[in-house]
Amino acid sequence: MGKASVLACTNDAGEDACSTRIKTSGDKQMKNHPLFLFTGIVLILCANCGDKSGQEAISTIPLPRDGTVNQEPSPSIPNIKIGHVGHDHHLALYVAALEGESLASHSSAYLKMIKDREVYDLVENGTPLARLHLIKVGGGSNMPAAMERGEIEIGLGGVAAIVFFIDKGNDFKIVFPLQTDGDMLVMKNDFPATDWASFAQTVKTSETIIKIGYKAPIAVAKLIFERALMEEQIPIIYKPDESGGKVELVNLQEEANMVPSLLNGAVDGFVVNQPHASSAARKGAGKIVCDLSTLPPAGKWEQHPCCGVAATQTVLSNHRGVVKAFLKVLSAATDLINSDPALAIRNAAEWTKLPLEVEQDSVPTVRYLNAPSAKWVSGMQTWAQMMAEIDKFSDKLKGKTSQEVVETCCDLSLLLEIISEKQNR
Template sequence: MRKALILCLTAVIFVCLLVAGYGQSVSTTSQVPTIKVGYTFVDHHASLMVAAKKGEAFQSSGTYLKPVIDKEKYELYDGGKKVANIELVVTKSGSESATLFAQKHIDLSLLSITAGMSAIDSGTPIKILSPLQTEGLALVFPKDSTVNGWEGFIKYLDTKQEPVKIGYHSPTSAPLMVFEGALKQNKVPYTRNPNELNAKILLVDLKDTPNLIPALTSKQVDGWVGPSPHPQVAEKTGVGKIALDLRDLPPQGAWHDAPCCAIAGRTEFLAQNQDAVVKFLKLMAYAGDYANKNHDEYGDIVAQWIGIPADAAKASTIVFLTDPTDTWVKNLGVYQDLMNSMNKYKGALKDKPLAEVKDVLFDFSYIQKALGK
């Protein structure tokens, strides 16, 4: 009897261990990566907002998000299968994204392309994976200003005895890079030193996009350069006016389709989660294309997400794209040359043309797979 009882208990223990082992195996194989995605409250990053808000309505595309906590946590699905958990991390700017990358607090980020380039130059282990959008940059002055266009801006500068204060939200932002590049190319003297009174322009770091409009109303600055939707919000709320779309800076046509924001990823994370990253990029491509084709709906989504007037969001001139076309890469070469000429680099990118550092900056293999190329 005792022997039979021992045999029975042994069998029960064996079955329990077998079931436990089986359960552990299932749990292990069903695990998916968690992708922490950085983004900023600007409509340049609306592809992510559109993908999140449309959610399972994108199911017919094959890749979509299932909400867990609105604006915070989602599940990424592809072909009916869960491939990743998504956690959204709000950042103030591309430079903050670079810091979070270095600290391993985010895995992917939507950020200014120039912020990504600066981060790579300083040794942050990331790669630029794809473009995100172009256009959507402007120079804004108070609503009663008579400044209009580049010529009007230059005439305005000539009437002033002291440097005109122009604000910006981040030292590595695309609006600043384009504006500063145009100033340099057109030989307009500028400075960041408030004691340098011979300059025509004093550039002022306003630290964050939410500070742009208050800096105008408080007269901390005479004007600022910034990304949409802030110029449109300034106009629609009666605070400011768009004096110049930065695409129209001279020389004529040089700043059309200028690279602005991109998607970047931490190299360690990329190597370990290739399939999930490809699926995420696939979704960003689809959402961006959807936004391009459904402008008013995308404007409503942006307005609700970041809390701005819908007419301001719908006034945006952004074009979304994720395919690194020859034109986009060529224009990025202009950025690279400008950033070198302005002594923005101190590390791996210093004094090097884009052709020499493409492998340092980019890994387009993920977006090519996502686009089926």
């Protein structure tokens, strides 16, 4: 197929204008949409979605006549597995699932529940297109690892981990930006710091090593925190027997270990995505010292890409229309999140099963996107540059420029089609 030019989305003042917190007029022509105004950042994203050579077809399962799972097919539809982590960075998926057919007033596509939280039919214009199985996978590298093993075809997860797995040779594409920000530094309650400046000063003057936990080696929060320490010239160690460090970074393996490790003294604090930070604070286990988007270098992490949606080339090639309809659902759900924050918070609490007040603290710290902002584009290039500098690329992406990495890893052509159709309705 051809190539799609993607322009970063800004307004005339140079500010981001494609977060759906800013409503766009449905009757404008696409050529006048901010997405297509020149901003100096142009990505050429390859969209080889029409090439099915060497690809295996996704299996199909019967669509039940009456909504039960044991009826004969009428007709057969694709069976697509969607991986997610379960926290509120993936709120667009949960709003789509919980709001169901009510989303049809915002989009031609919606999800029809077959089994709560697990199985949904993807319906567009009244016609079922696919049966989606929602599979909860772990954070960090677990989502792209599940995709690598063939356990899921589409996944919601951290963009740095997705890029890392693409470098390994996996034919994945980031197809939807999903969200930015929402990463925090949490410290024990008696730690003498209330912001990044006081944290850095305390660490520099401390006579003991400060231990900070993280969930995975290429987790977004860990990468930001690590780079900020370097910017402050604070020495880092990674093992207890190493010398010369002021901060020891401790791999706690997963979010579930964060609060217990803080309470038992294994760490003095941790860096983590929401809602885990707000949950820890509401439990009284620790305090949020700062939002990682404020860390140095100044401005570098504002609206940093955290989670995105990735798809295998197989599902893009064989079920392009299904993937597009799914992204329509996510896009409409994102519009709803940003236009009705109270609904978004209620849905977040319902899906995560966290107290409402936790999500009231958490959701507003996350920026939900359904178009690539200028900061999202530059942030993706920042991740590419950082990962190259710390030698995370060893194969497919090794030696590429940051722009070439983004071009290789992203295919936003379906999203552009959706944006165009919304503007021309």
